[in-house]
Amino acid sequence: MQIELTHDIIDTKAITDTLKAGEDGAVTVFDGIVRNNTRGRQTLYLDYSAYDTMALEQMQDLAAEAVEKFGVRDVAIVHRLGKLEVGETSILIAVASAHRGVTFEACRWLIDTLKKQVPIWKKEVFVDGAVWPDGEPFPPEIVAPATGEL
Numbered sequence: 001m002q003i004e005l006t007h008d009i010i011d012t013k014a015i016t017d018t019l020k021a022g023e024d025g026a027v028t029v030f031d032g033i034v035r036n037n038t039r040g041r042q043t044l045y046l047d048y049s050a051y052d053t054m055a056l057e058q059m060q061d062l063a064a065e066a067v068e069k070f071g072v073r074d075v076a077i078v079h080r081l082g083k084l085e086v087g088e089t090s091i092l093i094a095v096a097s098a099h100r101g102v103t104f105e106a107c108r109w110l111i112d113t114l115k116k117q118v119p120i121w122k123k124e125v126f127v128d129g130a131v132w133p134d135g136e137p138f139p140p141e142i143v144a145p146a147t148g149e150l
Contacts, residue, residue: 001074003060003076004077006079006081007080007081007082009088015092016029019094023098026099028095030092030108031089031091032111036086038126038133042126044127047084049081050119050120055079058114062114070103070109071097071102072096075096076092076095090122091114
């Protein structure tokens with residue numbers, strides 16, 4: 001298993017190439033990238049921080065649980081910290097197994113569970129301010145109208 005927090009650019013191809021083995025029939029990848037807007041607000045960049053020791057321990061536990069729960073062979077979870085620009089990868093989760101179905105299920109479970117449980121925080125910096133989202137909707141007074149334009 002590859003479990004890592006990094007300030008470096010995440011090399012998706014290198015990680016997935018390392019994860020693959022002869023007995024695998026599938027590697028499913030979740031490549032979480034910084035988008036240019038959130039709820040109609042133009043994003044300038046994201047800034048991630050973490051309680052490193054605890055985050056790594058919990059990420060390791062989640063990977064081990066995914067292997068046990070879904071019967072997959074191997075898991076990689078790499079989360080980037082620091083300032084990330086639009087288009088950059090913030091998190092990569094890759095799951096390898098003999099069969100594709102369990103890789104999709106494990107990958108989805110890993111990202112959903114990680115976002116709820118692991119002490120990694122995201123500051124979203126917009127053209128008109130910044131927030132530390134916790135999964136709750138933005139207050140109505142700071143949500144831009146949904147016009148499709150930034």
